[in-house]
Amino acid sequence: SFGIELANARLSPRYLTRSAISSELFDSEEAIDVGFLDQVSDEKDIRQKAIEKAEELSKLDAHAFSGNKSVFRQQTIERVLGSLGR
Incomplete structure (x- = not known):
């Protein structure tokens, strides 16, 4: 699906399960490491x-x-x- 493709393309593999499957939330600095943000x-x-x-x-x-x-x-x-x- 669109969401899976986007997550695979954008998110760091080491955070993929935590963010896409477990719906873990991250603060702004962590969100950079995860791949949600480029900078804050x-x-x-x-x-x-x-x-x-x-x-x-x-x-x-x-x-x-x-x-x-x-x-x-x-x-x-x-x-x-x-x-x-x-």
């Missing part, structure tokens, strides 16, 4: 962090970025779409 920021810093990330991404070659992202995620995308009947 204080609420007051969110806007600035988002701007910094956007500026960082804007410096990348868009074609190369898109191509690399597709190559690395294509199998997962196909499995997720297959689980949705597409």
Whole structure:
């Protein structure tokens, strides 16, 4: 199913049972290790962090970025779409 494919693609294998099967909840720092989050920021810093990330991404070659992202995620995308009947 979609949820299983997403969990397998995104979550750390060492946390998969604890999070996907046992429904264990994690604090924000643990959620990074698990794979739910890439980073955490204080609420007051969110806007600035988002701007910094956007500026960082804007410096990348868009074609190369898109191509690399597709190559690395294509199998997962196909499995997720297959689980949705597409």
